[in-house]
Amino acid sequence: MTDGAFASPAAVEDPDALAVTEQAQGDLAESLRELVDACVRTRVDDGTLMAVAQEVRTLTQRLLARAQSDPLGIEATSDGRLRDHGNPMVGMRNPIAPPLAVTGDADGTMSASLCLGAAYEGPPGCVHGGMVAAVLDQVVGSAPAMIGRPGLTAYLNTSYRRPTVLGTEHVVRGWIEEVDGWKVRARGDIRDPQGRVTAEADALFVVPRWAREHLGTPTGDAAGIDPADTATQGPATS
Numbered sequence: 277m278t279d280g281a282f283a284s285p286a287a288v289e290d291p292d293a294l295a296v297t298e299q300a301q302g303d304l305a306e307s308l309r310e311l312v313d314a315c316v317r318t319r320v321d322d323g324t325l326m327a328v329a330q331e332v333r334t335l336t337q338r339l340l341a342r343a344q345s346d347p348l349g350i351e352a353t354s355d356g357r358l359r360d361h362g363n364p365m366v367g368m369r370n371p372i373a374p375p376l377a378v379t380g381d382a383d384g385t386m387s388a389s390l391c392l393g394a395a396y397e398g399p400p401g402c403v404h405g406g407m408v409a410a411v412l413d414q415v416v417g418s419a420p421a422m423i424g425r426p427g428l429t430a431y432l433n434t435s436y437r438r439p440t441v442l443g444t445e446h447v448v449r450g451w452i453e454e455v456d457g458w459k460v461r462a463r464g465d466i467r468d469p470q471g472r473v474t475a476e477a478d479a480l481f482v483v484p485r486w487a488r489e490h491l492g493t494p495t496g497d498a499a500g501i502d503p504a505d506t507a508t509q510g511p512a513t514s
């Protein structure tokens with residue numbers, strides 16, 4: 277199993293020290309996820325709300341004492357892989373990311389479990405449709421990345437079949453339908469605990485021209501998957 281992250285071209289200077297930092301960064305983000313959830317659901321009195329807001333602003337200033345002005349982009353992590361820690365779906369450092377833990381099977385099918393809380397509500401009790409599409413974008417888009425073609429989404433056609441219910445464990449999957457050079461058509465779905473599809477997507481990912489020379493010949497990456505083996509196979513049945 278792999279998450280399909282690319283190997284870093286440069287060695288990480290001190291992986292052990294970086295692992296400690298990553299642990300602290302991840303823990304901070306996790307504590308903020310809890311704060312966001314509490315912020316949405318709390319029913320404490322006005323005075324407490326005002327006091328907490330003041331405390332949170334003080335904490336924000338502590339973090340901004342040393343902060344970069346640019347977004348994070350892609351960084352090498354302690355395991356020697358490139359990851360986007362600011363990503364709002366999978367970013368370990370991003371409190372608005374669930375975060376999704378996407379893994380790939382030997383056949384190139386990507387999957388993640390999904391259970392979202394009150395901060396992601398759209399229709400009462402259900403996940404917001406924009407969030408559903410974003411989750412599919414990420415999981416389906418990781419299938420092309422897995423075969424060495426980390427493309428940008430050219431289109432993502434999402435069909436909502438049933439409400440995706442908050443607080444319920446769903447399975448998200450993505451797989452490749454067709455590879456055409458630097459263009460990859462991929463599909464995916466979200467299923468509820470009964471195995472019913474709540475949403476599905478058909479998408480095209482294109483490695484932009486400016487990125488092609490950096491990526492070299494498009495060949496399989498982490499899992500050594502040959503695109504010819506994954507195209508039009510569909511997902512593994514489980």
Ligand SMILES: CCCCC/C=C\C/C=C\C/C=C\C/C=C\CCCC(=O)SCCNC(=O)CCNC(=O)[C@H](O)C(C)(C)COP(=O)(O)OP(=O)(O)OC[C@H]1O[C@@H](n2cnc3c(N)ncnc32)[C@H](O)[C@@H]1OP(=O)(O)O
Pocket residue numbers: 281282350358413414415416417418421426427428429430431459480482483484485486487
């Ligand atoms: C880029 C990566 C760099 C390295 C990254 C390294 C590590 C990353 C690691 C892991 C990544 C892991 C997972 C990814 C997971 C999730 C994905 C989330 C992705 C996003 O959240 S992403 C944000 C939203 N996304 C955009 O922001 C795209 C804006 N857009 C553009 O940037 C350009 O528009 C682009 C790049 C799409 C193409 O531009 P371009 O200049 O490179 O190439 P061009 O226009 O010539 O198109 C080439 C061929 O694609 C066909 N084509 C293009 N668009 C089409 C369409 N809509 N329908 C049908 N066919 C289409 C053409 O018809 C032509 O086909 P043909 O070659 O056959 O003539």
